[in-house]
Amino acid sequence: MKKPLIIFIISALIGLGLGYLVFDVIGSDDSEPEVAVNDTNTPKPAEEETDTTGDSVAASDDNILQAKGCLGCHAVNGLNLEGGATGPDLTQSFNNVEGKHGKPLAEFLKEPTSAVMSSVISGNPLTDEEIEQIVQELQKAAE
Template sequence: MNKAIISFAISLVIGFGLGYLVFGVIMGDSDKQPQVAQTEPTDASSTTEKQDTEAVKETASVDEANILNSKGCLGCHAVDALGLEGGATGPDLSKAFTDVEGKHGKPIEEFLKEPTSAVMSGVIGGNPLTDEERTQVLDMLKQASEK
């Protein structure tokens, strides 16, 4: 019996040690972005890099302060057309502005007030959108459907 307990304890320590080594040390912290050395751009690539940087800044500001993030929509849904990563539980909302009426029998404006799906009824019923929030959501989803 003592050998079994000792074997279990050793296996436990080795298992946790290997897990820490693989996920903590080798794979690194997933919240940290890799550091890349900056070089001085040439004139030919300067314009392209500036445009790329501006696009990244725009996406970052949209991602951090948008209504879909603040109301928790991105916990279940992504909006690939806007570059917004989210959960995989719900469908991508890139075409929701045009597709909701066909799927749920009412325009998206009405669906956001009173959803016809059981899941969304529970979600929005527990955390309803104000008129201003609904307008912001509609604007973002319209923008996504146009891309």
């Protein structure tokens, strides 16, 4: 009697695990990639940002999005920042994250609900000050 029960429990756990993979990870309708790689050995080209006069200026490491590696996967067209094409454009993320992930942008950056961003953030956690800077930049992009 014990052996069939153990086999049933193990089969149920395997089935639930596969169901999670198929429906949550593989079948998710997130526009984010399944795997994000941050290659720190590859030099990044200078990014552009619009200053208050409307001219394009090179984004340097003092730009929080560049410094934290966001532009490795994401572009921010609202700030004229070119970036990677792997992740979605972040121009409207200030407005859209809460509807998509159920929490405001600052909370999402503390504890992401997407599998990809969760692994990226856990490998390189953001301080409260960095989160505030990112939120301010993305709020400017959305305006």
